[in-house]
Amino acid sequence: MSGTLVARGLGKAFGDLVVLDGIDLEAQAGQVLAVLGPSGCGKSTLLRVLAGFEPPTSGEVLLDGRPVSGPSPQRGMVAQAGGLFPWLPLRENLSFGPAASGRPAAEVREVVDELLSATGLDGFADALPKQLSGGMRQRASIAQVLANRPPVLLLDEPFGALDAQTRLRMHEWLLELLAERPTTTLLVTHDVEEALLLGDRLCLLSNRPATVVDTQPVPFGTGRGRAVLADPAFVQMKAAVLERVLAA
Amino acid sequence: MSAALLEDAVVAAQGDGRPSRRGTRWRRLLGFVVPLVLLGLWQVVAEVELLSPRLLPPPSVVAEQFWVFFFGETGTLTLAGVVPFTGAGGDHLLSSLRRAGIGWLLAVGVGTLVGLMLGLSALARDLLDPVLNALRAVPIFAWLPLALVWFGIGEGAARALIFIGALWPVLVAVGDATSRVPRSYVETAQMLGTPRRWLWRKVYLPSALPEVVTGLRLSLTLAWTVVIVGELSGTTSGVGAMMNAARESGRTDQVVVGILVFAAVGLVADVLLRLATRRWVRWADA
Numbered sequence: 001m002s003g004t005l006v007a008r009g010l011g012k013a014f015g016d017l018v019v020l021d022g023i024d025l026e027a028q029a030g031q032v033l034a035v036l037g038p039s040g041c042g043k044s045t046l047l048r049v050l051a052g053f054e055p056p057t058s059g060e061v062l063l064d065g066r067p068v069s070g071p072s073p074q075r076g077m078v079a080q081a082g083g084l085f086p087w088l089p090l091r092e093n094l095s096f097g098p099a100a101s102g103r104p105a106a107e108v109r110e111v112v113d114e115l116l117s118a119t120g121l122d123g124f125a126d127a128l129p130k131q132l133s134g135g136m137r138q139r140a141s142i143a144q145v146l147a148n149r150p151p152v153l154l155l156d157e158p159f160g161a162l163d164a165q166t167r168l169r170m171h172e173w174l175l176e177l178l179a180e181r182p183t184t185t186l187l188v189t190h191d192v193e194e195a196l197l198l199g200d201r202l203c204l205l206s207n208r209p210a211t212v213v214d215t216q217p218v219p220f221g222t223g224r225g226r227a228v229l230a231d232p233a234f235v236q237m238k239a240a241v242l243e244r245v246l247a248a
Numbered sequence: 249m250s251a252a253l254l255e256d257a258v259v260a261a262q263g264d265g266r267p268s269r270r271g272t273r274w275r276r277l278l279g280f281v282v283p284l285v286l287l288g289l290w291q292v293v294a295e296v297e298l299l300s301p302r303l304l305p306p307p308s309v310v311a312e313q314f315w316v317f318f319f320g321e322t323g324t325l326t327l328a329g330v331v332p333f334t335g336a337g338g339d340h341l342l343s344s345l346r347r348a349g350i351g352w353l354l355a356v357g358v359g360t361l362v363g364l365m366l367g368l369s370a371l372a373r374d375l376l377d378p379v380l381n382a383l384r385a386v387p388i389f390a391w392l393p394l395a396l397v398w399f400g401i402g403e404g405a406a407r408a409l410i411f412i413g414a415l416w417p418v419l420v421a422v423g424d425a426t427s428r429v430p431r432s433y434v435e436t437a438q439m440l441g442t443p444r445r446w447l448w449r450k451v452y453l454p455s456a457l458p459e460v461v462t463g464l465r466l467s468l469t470l471a472w473t474v475v476i477v478g479e480l481s482g483t484t485s486g487v488g489a490m491m492n493a494a495r496e497s498g499r500t501d502q503v504v505v506g507i508l509v510f511a512a513v514g515l516v517a518d519v520l521l522r523l524a525t526r527r528w529v530r531w532a533d534a
Contacts, residue, residue, distance in 0.1 A: 051439060052439075053435050053439075070438075071435060071438040071439040072439070072441070073439070073440060073441040075439070076439065076440075077439055079432060079436075081432065083432070083436035083439075083440075085433060085436070085437075085451075085454070085455075086531050086532070087454045087455065087457070087528075087531040087532075088454075088531075096437070096440050096442075096450075097440035097441055100437070100440055100441040100442040100443070100446070100450070101441040128530070128531050129531075130531065144440070145439075145440070148440060148441065
């Protein structure tokens, strides 16, 4: 299976402001790497560099061993605000990617229909984004990117603006979705619970300029859901990781 | 999962929180009350001859002239020797519409092109902004003498003035709207695989459209306003030419007919343009 994303010695500076300082990380094919760090440490910048929106000042990004640069459907990114175009009905938003790459209309239709039902948005194909709730919009934004079948999915705090209950439902939904279509996922978040719930591995960043402090596996296995929140081992690890984030 | 997803589906289906249309419909009728009252007052003032009919002809006379203007026997009355009146309404109106339409379309074309340049290129903005802002500050009447010298009395000068008058709203709206298209839209489109050469059509244009449409409406109103300036510059056809000739002949009633024609056409054009573009800008409605 392809889709291994590697950052090697990645650095990024804006003028004198060094944001990323020699980041080394590896998102393994089909797994979720949760990148956790204190607020303002440069997590979003890291994701923007990986997505190709910003060129790195040093180092390189490799997808399956080949260096990549510039934005591409190979690395689908969902920002915190989502990526839906407000002037397009939902169906056209989801078709945007496949249609831009010139895939045949019938195939686009099939892919979009499937995603609409996977996101529980079947009845909203003709709705405009503003007519959807926050949770629906974020699901649709992820579906919009997945329509291109990218080997790598980059998520920048995609559920950060949602209320706690909706967020938990979104977590379970995303786990289910990724189980059905394994996609290498790099999830940037400041929420320890989110990182432990969704991540197969955890990558801890320091304060700015960000470096990788530690990478460790998350031992809660696949098929996890809200039940794991009450697991004493989960609670304990959450507290320990939170301590490290605050100390970073 | 599906039960959870259904919950927020219900929230979303509850509409966008706007007041019901039934309340607004009968309130819209209120808009007809003031004109009717004004019309009644006007008739009374004219009836008791508070003002001389030469200053304020009664509505009944104006209505009669309105009828004669459009449906009277052609050629029985010619104003100031050259401008036909009876039965000439349709021709005058068509020639005014043609003039305004040509000037407006020219303005839309040039305004969109230059506006896009300003919106998409910082270099173009730095080069052109000061000049355009200075030219924009020139009142439309100030162009009249120059237009007369360059294009001669008549059609050319009229079109040039309409073009200049209608140009600025389009140019400014297109420039502003495209320069303010959020970068995130452009990035998302590129990330989804949109080639650079399609970005303006897939992202910039639709994103800017609501503001551009507002500019187009303003520009259409201005084009229709400037028609009269253009037609005062010495054309022998057009509603403005008729009004000018009517004034020279002392026919205030016919001048008022011209005003009514302008008002009606302006209103209808704006409504038509709004209906025509509603589908594209629905997403931006508050």
